[in-house]
Amino acid sequence: MKRVRNMQRRIRAKPPETAAYQALIDHKQATLEVLLSRIPEISTFAQLGELIGYSHEWVRQRLIRAPERLYKNGKRYKVPKGVAEDFVRSVLI
Numbered sequence: 001m002k003r004v005r006n007m008q009r010r011i012r013a014k015p016p017e018t019a020a021y022q023a024l025i026d027h028k029q030a031t032l033e034v035l036l037s038r039i040p041e042i043s044t045f046a047q048l049g050e051l052i053g054y055s056h057e058w059v060r061q062r063l064i065r066a067p068e069r070l071y072k073n074g075k076r077y078k079v080p081k082g083v084a085e086d087f088v089r090s091v092l093i
Contacts, residue, residue: 032092039084042071048084052091063087 038051045063046056063070063079071078079087 028092032089035088035092036085039081039088041081042078043081043084044076044078048079048087052088054091059087 035051040047044056045060048063049056049059052059060077063083064077067077069080069083071080
């Protein structure tokens with residue numbers, strides 16, 4: 001009987017969503033919303049890197065994998081707002 005209770009406890013051992021956990025989730029969501037609101041209509045790799053705290057080279061290497069989604073201006077690429085928002089979400093979530 002004692003073993004069965006221990007097993008039941010282990011199976012039900014999901015941490016309940018506490019107020020502190022919910023506060024962290026809310027804070028992360030608010031941070032994401034602020035970052036998304038700061039993205040300009042057309043941005044550069046350097047602007048996105050500065051916004052999320054990574055180097056422009058790191059951002060470039062990841063976004064250049066799908067160049068058809070970017071604007072090309074001569075030899076340089078620009079990032080439209082929708083692509084930038086998707087990228088920021090993928091990095092932070």
